[in-house]
Each structure stands twice: as structure tokens, then as C-alpha cells.
Amino acid sequence: MVQETEITAAEMADVYPRVAQTIADALGCDRERVQPDLSLIDDLGAESIDFLDIVFRLERGFKVKIPRGQIIEDARGDLSEAEFAQRGVLTEAGLSRLRAYLSEVPAARFRARLKLADVPALFTPHTFCKVVARARRNGQP
Amino acid sequence: MRSELQRPDAGVGPGPTGNVISGLELPYRFLFVDHITTLEIGRRVEGRYTVPPAVAVLSPCLVAEAIGQLAAWAAMVEHDFCLRPVAALTAAARVHAPAVAGQTLELAVDIESSATDAVAYSGTARTAAAPVVEVSGCVGAMQPMEEFDDSTQLRSQLEVLRGLPRPASGERDPGVETLTFTAAWRISEHVPGRHIRAQLWVPESAPYFADHFPRKPVFPATLLLDAQLRLALELAGTLPRRSPAQPRVREVHDLKLRRFILPGQTIETNAEVRSVTATTAAIDLSAAVGTRVSSAGVSIDLEPR
Numbered sequence: 001m002v003q004e005t006e007i008t009a010a011e012m013a014d015v016y017p018r019v020a021q022t023i024a025d026a027l028g029c030d031r032e033r034v035q036p037d038l039s040l041i042d043d044l045g046a047e048s049i050d051f052l053d054i055v056f057r058l059e060r061g062f063k064v065k066i067p068r069g070q071i072i073e074d075a076r077g078d079l080s081e082a083e084f085a086q087r088g089v090l091t092e093a094g095l096s097r098l099r100a101y102l103s104e105v106p107a108a109r110f111r112a113r114l115k116l117a118d119v120p121a122l123f124t125p126h127t128f129c130k131v132v133a134r135a136r137r138n139g140q141p
Numbered sequence: 142m143r144s145e146l147q148r149p150d151a152g153v154g155p156g157p158t159g160n161v162i163s164g165l166e167l168p169y170r171f172l173f174v175d176h177i178t179t180l181e182i183g184r185r186v187e188g189r190y191t192v193p194p195a196v197a198v199l200s201p202c203l204v205a206e207a208i209g210q211l212a213a214w215a216a217m218v219e220h221d222f223c224l225r226p227v228a229a230l231t232a233a234a235r236v237h238a239p240a241v242a243g244q245t246l247e248l249a250v251d252i253e254s255s256a257t258d259a260v261a262y263s264g265t266a267r268t269a270a271a272p273v274v275e276v277s278g279c280v281g282a283m284q285p286m287e288e289f290d291d292s293t294q295l296r297s298q299l300e301v302l303r304g305l306p307r308p309a310s311g312e313r314d315p316g317v318e319t320l321t322f323t324a325a326w327r328i329s330e331h332v333p334g335r336h337i338r339a340q341l342w343v344p345e346s347a348p349y350f351a352d353h354f355p356r357k358p359v360f361p362a363t364l365l366l367d368a369q370l371r372l373a374l375e376l377a378g379t380l381p382r383r384s385p386a387q388p389r390v391r392e393v394h395d396l397k398l399r400r401f402i403l404p405g406q407t408i409e410t411n412a413e414v415r416s417v418t419a420t421t422a423a424i425d426l427s428a429a430v431g432t433r434v435s436s437a438g439v440s441i442d443l444e445p446r
Contacts, residue, residue, distance in 0.1 A: 025395070028436060049282070049399050052259055053230055056280055060232075068258045 006103065007133040012126075015062070015136075019129050022061055026053040034125055037104060041121040051120060058128065064135035071131060072119060075101035090114045102127060165367055166196045171349035173207035174248065177214060177302045183255055186215040188302070190266075191245045199240040201390065202367040204274040205231075208264035209281070209363075212250040214299065216260040216281060219252075222292035224283040226260050228362050231396040232278020236389075240266070240273050258283055289354040326368075333379035336413040337372050341365070345405040360402035362435065365410075365428060366393065370439060372412045373424045377441045380414070380422055384444045388422070391446075396437040406430045420444045 007015075016036065024031040027044055040046040046054075055066050067073075075098045076084040084094035090113075098119065099110050104126040179187035190207045192199045209228055216226045240246055250264035263277040286292050330338040343360045350358035370390050377388035402408060408428050415423040420443055428435045 047399060049229055049397060052280060052282065053397060056230065056259075056261060056278070060278065065254075068256060 007130050011133045012129055015129050015132050016125070018061060019058065019132060020125055022057045023054055023125055023128070026050055026057055036126040036129075037106070037124050039105075039109070039121060040123050040125070048120070051123075054128065058132055062132050062136065064132060066131055066135055071101075071123070071127065072116070074134075077101075085116050088116050090116065090119075098122075104130075165200055165364070166198075167200070167203060167349070167364075168193050168196065169348055171206075171352040171361065173203060173210050174214065174302060177211070177299070180215065180218065180303070182215070182219050183252055185252065186211055186250045188214075188248045189245055190248060192240050192242055194242045197242050200363075200367045201234075201236040201240070201274050202363040202370065204240050204246065204266045205234050205276055206361065206363040207246060207248055208250060208266055208274065208276055209279065211248045212252070212260065212262045212264060212279065212281065214302070215250060215252055215262075216255060216283070217286070217295060218299065219255055219260075220257070220283070222295055223286055224257060225286050225289055226281025226283050227289070227359075227401075228398050229259070229282040230278070230280040230398075231276055232394065233276070234393045234396070235275045236391060236393075237272045237274065238268075240268070244268050246273060256283075287356070289357050291355060294355075326372075334376075334381075334414060336411060337376050338409070338411050339372060341368055341408040341410060343402060343404060343406050343408060347404070350404060357401075358404050360404065360406070362398050362402075365402065365408065365435065366396070366426075366437070369410055369412065369426045369428065369437070372410060373426060373439050373441060376412050376414065376424060377422045377443060380417055380443060382443045383419070386445045388441045388443050390439060391421070391442045392440045394438045394440070396435070398435050400430075400432075400434050402428075402430060402434055408434070417443075420446075 020034045021031055023040070023044070024034050027034075027046055027050055029044065034044065038044055040050070055068065058064070059066055076094070077097060079093060079097060083091060084097065085091060090098060095110060095112070095114055098114075099107065102122055104124060105122050109122055173190050174188045175190050177186065177188040179185065188211045213226050217224070246266045246268065248264065248266050250262050253261040253263065255261070260281045260283065262279050262281075263275075264279070265275045266273045326339045326341055328337060328339045330336070349361060349364075353359060353361050370393070374388055374390065382388070408430055410426070410428045413425045415425050415438070417423070422441045422443055424439050424441060426435075426437045426439060427433060
């Protein structure tokens with residue numbers, strides 16, 4: 001089963017302003033440019049180092065622990081690694097799981113034979129709101 | 142003409158037309174930990190570094206390098222020398238006091254988290270009397286060791302560092318320990334009180350590339366930052382001030398290194414005033430080699446504190 005990832009409107013309203021400001025600070029852009037459903041890579045120009053930056057800023061700001069690779073692991077759920085992806089490419093089942101997990105991402109962005117390495121291009125500010133909200137629910141650290 | 146390392150007595154030759162030459166004293170070896178005194182894996186590491194006698198004042202960037210190198214030792218030991226960190230992020234680096242010739246710096250690093258992709262830490266360098274540099278929110282990105290260093294040599298080096306203290310760096314081989322990094326600049330645009338744009342030529346070869354890193358020479362980000370801070374101070378010097386005292390760097394913040402700078406590359410840098418008060422200037426720094434390679438902010442005291 002896919003883990004419960006949706007966050008309530010109240011949770012979103014609670015975390016979004018700080019998540020958006022954190023992303024703006026990490027990317028060096030205006031806060032207004034950050035919108036919930038933009039792709040961090042394709043729309044906001046983020047690079048891999050920016051994801052590291054964002055995660056550490058969120059950890060410090062929200063006092064939570066966000067294990068790297070958590071989004072992929074949560075999306076995989078109870079699928080085995082081989083069931084989720086093979087030779088670095090998501091299987092049909094893996095893609096389905098990912099699409100369900102990243103429900104905030106427009107369906108058109110999920111293309112067939114998606115590589116694991118390209119999954120971060122799907123992440124949005126909304127995705128990080130979910131990650132933070134889940135970490136807070138779990139009472140981490 | 143490229144910038145190059147020269148002995149202090151070798152003089153400085155002419156650089157590119159219309160350039161500015163600034164000399165940074167640095168030890169011949171780009172190794173800034175003499176002794177590791179405490180090593181608690183995954184938690185804390187302490188060590189020492191003595192400023193070579195021939196280096197009058199050690200750049201605060203190189204003091205920060207010492208803290209980073211100590212953190213790197215801790216991370217490499219934790220990952221059994223299969224991975225090593227490279228500088229990536231620093232939330233804040235506070236400059237308290239200069240580190241001068243012959244002073245022994247007590248280095249301490251607290252590891253905040255450590256995983257296969259990154260190590261996060263904070264740290265200090267201080268003399269017996271006072272703090273010199275403090276860093277916080279530092280993140281080193283972990284890389285495969287074999288791409289950068291020889292793990293066998295590093296293990297041997299660690300044994301030496303954990304053994305009896307070595308003589309102060311400058312006493313080991315006087316005369317060849319200290320060189321001057323001669324940064325050759327061409328300032329392409331200078332609008333006093335607003336911004337400076339300049340080019341920095343990275344040498345094709347230099348002694349520090351042997352240590353940074355043996356298998357993949359990379360221009361140390363701390364040398365780039367030192368050069369950028371010189372530009373920022375020059376820019377701050379054009380701002381209205383009440384005191385004749387020279388501006389000084391108080392804090393570097395939000396430093397992010399996006400990619401490696403390789404020998405022979407030309408770096409385009411920019412220092413731009415973001416805001417000014419009666420006592421402080423905030424300046425944004427950026428560097429690019431075709432595409433952006435680093436960014437940071439710096440707070441400069443315009444008046445003595």
C-alpha cells in the first residue's frame with residue numbers, strides 16, 4: 001500500500017509559507033516566484049545541490065529529520081526494489097505508485113520509462129510540504 | 142597570463158591588462174590540520190593547526206578550510222575511507238579575529254548528521270584567548286573516495302595526525318612552506334557603491350592541487366571566496382563611511398558551491414551591494430564559469446565594532 005501522504009488544508013496552510021520561503025531562499029529567487037505546483041527543476045531552475053540545501057534548511061527550520069531518498073522510499077511502499085524499478089527505470093507498477101504518491105504533480109509530467117534519476121524533476125513545493133507535514137506527524141526527530 | 146603561485150621573494154609579474162593583483166599568503170601544503178586530538182565517530186572531532194611563522198595573517202577563509210578539513214577527516218573515518226566530503230553549503234561563517242603567524246588554532250567540529258550523501262556540521266577555530274572563526278550549517282556532499290584521493294595514503298596520514306603532535310607547519314621545512322597565491326584579476330566593470338565585476342584566472346598548475354585533490358585537482362572554494370571577499374572589501378571601501386577605519390568582513394552566509402572549478406578555468410565574479418546601513422554593508426557574491434558555480438552573501442562592518 002502507498003503510505004498516507006495527503007495533507008490536510010490546515011497542514012498545508014501551516015507549513016506552506018515557510019516551505020515556500022525556504023525554497024526561495026535556497027534558490028535565491030523572489031518568494032512570489034515559488035508556486036505550489038511548479039517543478040523545482042524545470043520551472044525554478046533547481047539543481048541537485050539545491051535539493052540538499054532545501055532539505056537541510058527545512059530540517060533546521062522545522063526541527064524535523066528528512067532522510068534523503070525518503071520520497072522515493074515512501075512512494076515505493078511495500079513494493080520490492082525490483083518491482084518498483086529495474087535498471088534505473090521505473091516499472092509500470094512503480095510509475096503507478098509514484099503517480100499516486102505525487103498526486104499533486106500534473107499527470108502529464110509522468111512519462112513512460114521514467115528514470116529514477118529523473119524523479120526529482122517532478123518534485124514541487126507542494127511535495128516538500130507533504131514531506132515536512134509527514135515528518136511532523138511522525139514526531140521526528 | 143595566468144595567475145600563479147610564487148615564492149614571496151619572487152616578486153609579482155604583470156598580469157592581464159588593466160588587472161589588479163592581490164597576494165594571499167598560504168602554506169605550501171594545502172593541509173590545515175596538524176593534529177587530531179579527539180575523534181568521536183559521528184559526533185565530534187577536535188584538532189589543532191599552527192599558522193606557519195612565515196604567514197603573517199592566515200586568511201579567515203583558510204581558517205574555515207581548517208575546520209572543514211577536520212570535519213572531512215571525521216566523515217572519512219566514519220565511512221571507512223570509501224567516501225569523502227567536498228564543500229557544498231555553509232549557512233554562516235562568522236569572523237571574530239585574525240589568526241596570525243605562529244598561533245595555534247584549536248579546532249572543534251560537531252557532526253550534526255552523517256549519511257552516504259552528506260555530512261552536516263558546525264565548528265569553531267579559536268586561540269587560547271578568543272574565537273577566530275565559527276561556522277554553522279555546513280554541509281559537505283559525499284563523493285566516491287577513489288575519484289579524489291588514495292584511501293591508503295589517507296589512512297596513513299590519519300595515523301600521523303592522531304599520533305604525537307608534529308612540529309608547527311612552518312618549522313618542518315623552512316623556506317618552502319609558504320608561498321603566495323597571486324590572484325590575477327581583470328576588473329571588467331566597477332560602479333563605486335554598487336558593484337564590481339571581475340575575472341579571476343585559475344592557474345593550470347599549483348602546489349595546492351596536489352592536496353586538493355590528488356586524483357582530481359579542484360580549485361579550492363576557500364581560495365575563490367578569499368578573492369571574492371577582497372573584491373567585496375574594495376567595493377565596501379567606496380561606500381560612505383564616518384570612520385577612516387578599513388571595512389572588515391563580519392560574516393559570510395548562504396554560501397553554496399554548485400560545481401567544481403578546474404585548473405586553467407576563468408571565473409567570472411560579481412560583487413553587488415544589496416543594502417547599506419550606517420555601520421554595515423550587505424553584499425551579494427556570485428561566480429560563474431559559463432554557468433554559475435557559487436553564490437554567497439557577506440556582511441561587512443563599515444565602522445569599528
